[in-house]
Amino acid sequence: MSDRDRPLLAVLIDADNVPAKYAADILREVTSIGEPALRRVYGDWQDQNLKSWGEQIQSLGLQARQETANTKQKNATDIGMVIDAMDILHSGRFDGFVLVSSDSDFTALANRLREAGLSVIGMGESKTPEALRNVCNRFILVENLSESEQADKPKTTQKDLNRAFQLLSNAIRKKSDQENEWISLSIVSNLLLAAHPDFDHRSFGHTKLSNLVRALPKLELNTEAKKLLVRIKP
Numbered sequence: 001m002s003d004r005d006r007p008l009l010a011v012l013i014d015a016d017n018v019p020a021k022y023a024a025d026i027l028r029e030v031t032s033i034g035e036p037a038l039r040r041v042y043g044d045w046q047d048q049n050l051k052s053w054g055e056q057i058q059s060l061g062l063q064a065r066q067e068t069a070n071t072k073q074k075n076a077t078d079i080g081m082v083i084d085a086m087d088i089l090h091s092g093r094f095d096g097f098v099l100v101s102s103d104s105d106f107t108a109l110a111n112r113l114r115e116a117g118l119s120v121i122g123m124g125e126s127k128t129p130e131a132l133r134n135v136c137n138r139f140i141l142v143e144n145l146s147e148s149e150q151a152d153k154p155k156t157t158q159k160d161l162n163r164a165f166q167l168l169s170n171a172i173r174k175k176s177d178q179e180n181e182w183i184s185l186s187i188v189s190n191l192l193l194a195a196h197p198d199f200d201h202r203s204f205g206h207t208k209l210s211n212l213v214r215a216l217p218k219l220e221l222n223t224e225a226k227k228l229l230v231r232i233k234p
Helices: 020-033 053-060 076-091 104-115 130-135 147-152 158-175 185-195 209-214
Strands: 008-014 035-043 063-066 096-100 119-124 138-141 219-222 229-232
Touching: 008 020, 008 076, 020 035, 020 053, 020 096, 020 119, 035 053, 035 076, 076 096, 076 104, 096 104, 104 119, 104 130, 119 130, 130 138, 158 185, 158 209, 158 219, 158 229, 185 209, 185 229, 209 219
Parallel strands: 008 035, 008 096, 035 063, 096 119, 119 138
Antiparallel strands: 219 229
C-alpha cells in the first residue's frame, strides 16, 4: 500500500456477467472505499444483450474495451480482463483491484493479485460461487447496493438474525481474552471480513453494522466511549 490517503484502485467490469443497472451503484460503492482511477468495462459491444451498457459507459466515464468473440462459447471478455489485469499489476501504480463479475473463472486471477500483495475487492450478484467470494479480501453483493432492491427485500427472519449473531459472536470470541469483555466494533468487523469476505450488514436489512448489533438481543453496544464497543451480553 502506498502513502496515499486513499488507495488507488483499478476497476475491471465484466459486462457479460453483471447487469448494467448496477453500474452507478458499483462506482458509488468503490468511491467510498478508494479512488477508482482506472475504470474499464469489457464485452463484445456488437452483442445486443449488452446494449443497456451503452448509456452507463457514457454517463459514468467508463472505458469500454471491445472483446470480440471469434469462436462461439469462448469467453473473450475473461481473457481480455486477465491480460489487462496482469499489465496493470506489473505497472506497479495501483494499490488494489476491484473485479466486478459473477463468474468463478476469475478466481485464479484474484488469487494471483493477492499473491502479489494487492488488495482484491470482488463485486457480483448473489449467484456468484463461493470460490470467487472467498478468495477476495472482500466481496460485495451488487443487490445490496441498490436502494430499490433493498426496499423490496423480504423482511429479515429470525433465522437470518441467528446467523448474524453466530458470525459476530465468533469474531468477538477470537479477540476477547475473557468472557463479556468489551471489544472495538471496528476490530470485530475486520475479523469478521477476514473469515467471511462476503459478510455485509446490508444483507441482514441494516444500513450500518452498529444497527445490526442493536437488533441482536444477545449482543450489547456501548456508545459512551470515543469508539463503538461491543460484547456478548452477560
